[in-house]
Amino acid sequence: MLKLAVLVSGGGTNLQAILDALADGRITNAQMTVVISNNRNAYALTRAEKAGVLSQCICPKDYENREMYYDALLNALEASGAELIVLAGCMVVMPEKIVRRYENRIINIHPALIPSFCGKDYYGLRVHEGVLERGVKVTGATVHFVDCGTDTGPIILQKAVEVLPEDTPKTLQRRVMEEAEWVIMPKAIDLIANGKIQVKDGMVVETKVPESPQMEDKS
């Protein structure tokens, strides 16, 4: 059973999608051990409580400086025994020390088709504002492994979503969540939990299962 720690900051609809997929068997071989928020008021914390998952709030403002906050976060992750860290609407950029400690074991959902509309200025609703300002006709979501850059790690799954002429940032955000994020986030976790993918030369590839030797026909 792969132990998951889920990091959140807000509403937690992606967290809910993961909880639902664990409950109905779309994710197998995994269990959620902790949900950690940097924001005390995140509704995601309530979702975790309702699902009976241990939840914890680790807020930067409770620490003297950023390094101490990162240390507290790392300690909590280590104490949880997490084997995969899932950034599900987490607005904290992971520091190098956490990325290196969990190399290829942190995944993030981004609400656009990377490499478009990503990087440090694009998060949450801003992504969809950017998409509408540019007038692109197709957007989507991406699940990727986290490396030391912002939204630069190996891509696991992507799903495209149509942009409609009457869209506002909020209607587009909702459609991207419903049609893409809540689908590919659980799918990516299931692939990892079942050893179906691996990172090779900076790319995500399918894990090749060695073919079983052919039985000799003795008849």
Ligand code: GAR
């Ligand atoms: C989601 O759209 C997620 O893709 C985005 O924030 C939203 C959180 O919603 N994440 C980022 O922008 C990270 N760069 P949720 O709390 O309801 O899952």
